Amino acid sequence: MAKDTHVPASITSADVARLAGVSRATVSFVLNDTQGHRVSASTRARVLDAAKQLGYVPHAAARSLRAGRSNLVLMPASISAVGRLVSDWVDDLHSELDRYGYTAVLHAGRFADPLDAARAWAELRPAAVVALDGDRFTPRAAEVLTRAGVRGLLAFASHPVEGVHTVGFDHTRIGATAAEHLIARGRSRIGVVMPQERGLGTLAAPRLAGAESVAARHMATVTPVELSYTRESASALARRWRGLGLDAAFTYNDEYAALLLHALQAEGIVVPDEVALVGCDDLVLATLQQPALSTVRLDMPTPAQIADAVHELVETGTAKPVPAVNPVLIQRRTS
Amino acid sequence: MAKDTHVPASITSADVARLAGVSRATVSFVLNDTQGHRVSASTRARVLDAAKQLGYVPHAAARSLRAGRSNLVLMPASISAVGRLVSDWVDDLHSELDRYGYTAVLHAGRFADPLDAARAWAELRPAAVVALDGDRFTPRAAEVLTRAGVRGLLAFASHPVEGVHTVGFDHTRIGATAAEHLIARGRSRIGVVMPQERGLGTLAAPRLAGAESVAARHMATVTPVELSYTRESASALARRWRGLGLDAAFTYNDEYAALLLHALQAEGIVVPDEVALVGCDDLVLATLQQPALSTVRLDMPTPAQIADAVHELVETGTAKPVPAVNPVLIQRRTS
Structure with missing residues (x-):
């Protein structure tokens, strides 16, 4: 247990720049892997050392602002509505998305209006939105998300929705x-x-x-x-x-x-x-x-099939169709 | 259903600025409610109209970068590990946090090392982190989060952790x-x-x-x-x-x-x-x-008690103690 009990101050890229003896812009180029800027290997090493020494974590939001996108995949879901059946499936999907470098988060907000929902999700500027309960997706909601730069829109839904990669779930x-x-x-x-x-x-x-x-x-x-x-x-x-x-x-x-x-x-x-x-x-x-x-x-389609489709959508704007959810009757003793 | 099937391009604050006939900085001042900048009522109305007309949603990350904080409350959790018992409780907590204007998200990443977890959470620059399984929180992990500007750190844990508001869950x-x-x-x-x-x-x-x-x-x-x-x-x-x-x-x-x-x-x-x-x-x-x-x-303590504590931590850096989780034996017929 550290003896030192002071509350550490927030570390910013300015602190890293000061310690490394470079400009804040150079820190940003190095830590955010910005393309099109040349930084020498020794400067790069100095910046990375300084960041490590200060315990500086780059800001995903700042990175996403510069790169124009984040690595966030947002799943609108209340966890009690996600039943036992799909909870393991959702966990596996998160692992598959992680393989591609995405961070999956469940957004727990409840919205009466699909447009309000889309606006709230859009504010987080995710790379993709994956909706298990996609029948409330509307073309207008999809447009709000697309205009906010969301590239992967995938929804389980009974009918195709314009602008959304639909997985049949009727x-x-x-x-x-x-x-x-x-x-x-x-x-x-x-x-x-x-x-x-x-x-x-x-x-x-x-x-x-x-x-x-x-x-x-x-x-x-x-x-x-x-x-x-x-x-x-x-x-x-x-x-x-x-x-x-x-x-x-x-x-x-x-x-x-x-x-x-x-x-x-x-x-x-x-x-x-x-x-x-x-x-x-x-x-x-x-x-x-x-x-x-x-x-x-x-x-259900496999979590890997969904993750592949999400990644394809983010990278290319289109994806192969994903097989629909298929209900199968299992007869036992109560019928 | 709209007849127009083109994929809409991303709308940025520059588009809003162009339509409103103002600078991009003015758009930012208006839409992000930045303090200390005077914008006339008519300019403000013009910017809001243009944003509405274009369907522009402000970027939460940009806002959080300017304000120095986000309204995100991050809960590290795999949803299959969150049992039936706590899933309703977590949903209620999300509603209570929403009352204060926070957006709650569940972060599904799995990490062997608590420091790796803290770094991944820190990248999203949440206002607060609420951990149900807080025994893996370490003082170093808390420091990584605090240095990244996370103000509310609350964890259910068997022992107090330095830098973390601990709710007893032994x-x-x-x-x-x-x-x-x-x-x-x-x-x-x-x-x-x-x-x-x-x-x-x-x-x-x-x-x-x-x-x-x-x-x-x-x-x-x-x-x-x-x-x-x-x-x-x-x-x-x-x-x-x-x-x-x-x-x-x-x-x-x-x-x-x-x-x-x-x-x-x-x-x-x-x-x-x-x-x-x-x-x-x-x-x-x-x-x-x-x-x-x-x-x-x-x-369990009530979701409202936890939301109150989180908000107090974010606003003031301290919070009143929250009652610990208390186990009570219920005898029925199997013992």
């Missing part, structure tokens, strides 16, 4: 996949769980719509049922379950499925005899339930 | 709380689950040490047992469980507890008769297990 297909399976299993009155937790509504609504469009083509009905991720909310729903007249449920994801399964069983409602259940994400916990949960597995 | 107390309970329940051969997932080792090791120090004061033993968060790993552990001669386990958290509980039951091992289990975090799923899981609840 949440209606998730609800449709679950509903098709439940109807094939002979069920006709399907409840679709709508999680009440913030940030999930924009994902849950298209899943409901997908189930509804499948039901409309068969003699089946779909009823949205609200559920919060608490034991109390699940018990309340289970108590009024028989009054709803439903013989099946698609539960948004496996965690809500496990919660509802336990609550239904506590009310003496037998799964799957009285109610068939289908979750989503194929989490480890799905196989642990008794009976084991049927679920929709989401086959 | 993971040894979590392991000790679990071990004390298990010993009070008549158990003497305690397994401590060591999760093999990346990022969790630094949290699991002190929990093990805490259990060991309690066991050493009683006639009890502690045995670390490795477990990955997969069904296969849990089954393998359950199959060799009886050979380990353990009558209790503290499982790192509730998710590993649920996984191990199911695997033990599948091997015909009765919980709690043969093995008592204690998880951690008091998640919703703990109450859903059969039998319901005993657990260690972690009482």
Whole structure:
């Protein structure tokens, strides 16, 4: 532990310049690897020594201002909305981006208006923006980002957005996949769980719509049922379950499925005899339930595919298409 | 959808200056609210109009360079290591920071050396750094950040770190709380689950040490047992469980507890008769297990308390102490 307890003052490039006996501009040329300026090897060494001695860290923002871009890749995301499924995937994506020299940050701001969001992201002048929940991207928002110099715009979304490299992620297909399976299993009155937790509504609504469009083509009905991720909310729903007249449920994801399964069983409602259940994400916990949960597995493009596309976009302005997210029904014992 | 499909060029303050008929410096004074420069109301209006017309977003980095600081609060965190327990808490913290005008970002970089981490964070010149896993903070790392102008350094850590506003989070107390309970329940051969997932080792090791120090004061033993968060790993552990001669386990958290509980039951091992289990975090799923899981609840300071402290640190360089994280044993049916 250092004995010296004074608070160190901020070190600037001026301090480095003074110690190295060069101009501040020369310090900037050396530390920011500015092209088109000749600095002798000995001067360069003197500057690097002085920076090291003073513990000077170059300012990424200053560097990005000079170079006209940063190495930041911004992912708009609230971490509680990012489920267990994608959290490992996002970590892996960050590692892959790191391989290319990018620094990935999650931006946690919540915005009612996509344009406000785009403006807030643009202020950080990232090299790229990668949105998992890209259905709120608009052409205007993309334009705000492009005009601010953001070169890589990649979004998971159900429909192509002008100016954005879109990876297909159609949440209606998730609800449709679950509903098709439940109807094939002979069920006709399907409840679709709508999680009440913030940030999930924009994902849950298209899943409901997908189930509804499948039901409309068969003699089946779909009823949205609200559920919060608490034991109390699940018990309340289970108590009024028989009054709803439903013989099946698609539960948004496996965690809500496990919660509802336990609550239904506590009310003496037998799964799957009285109610068939289908979750989503194929989490480890799905196989642990008794009976084991049927679920929709989401086959994602690999983090390396996304990182490659982001880098291509930043470097060249275009990128090869990335395969879409594909929902696959995994039948176990609850359906 | 706009018919015009050209990719818009980057808009800079020079474009705004041209349209407004003023100098680039004047644009900067107006858009960055620079103090000490007089700009007439009509010039100001002209600049704001031009910026709006062109869709120009000021550069946060440029603003931070001029103001000498940014409004960024950086949280080093891999999102998969941030458990379910803290993910809602982190979201709430981001909202509280937003109230003060800060933008919170999660920095996902992984670093073997705390100094490398500090340098990478320092490059972004945040106003503050908030570390949940602060035991890897060193006085040297704090100095790198302080010298780079970071004013708010707040870390959850077991011991005070020079130059860092420390919030007590002693993971040894979590392991000790679990071990004390298990010993009070008549158990003497305690397994401590060591999760093999990346990022969790630094949290699991002190929990093990805490259990060991309690066991050493009683006639009890502690045995670390490795477990990955997969069904296969849990089954393998359950199959060799009886050979380990353990009558209790503290499982790192509730998710590993649920996984191990199911695997033990599948091997015909009765919980709690043969093995008592204690998880951690008091998640919703703990109450859903059969039998319901005993657990260690972690009482955290509120997100508002942390945001207040961060803002105080940034504004004044000091802050009132924040209450430490407090582990509380919740006994249910597995112990």
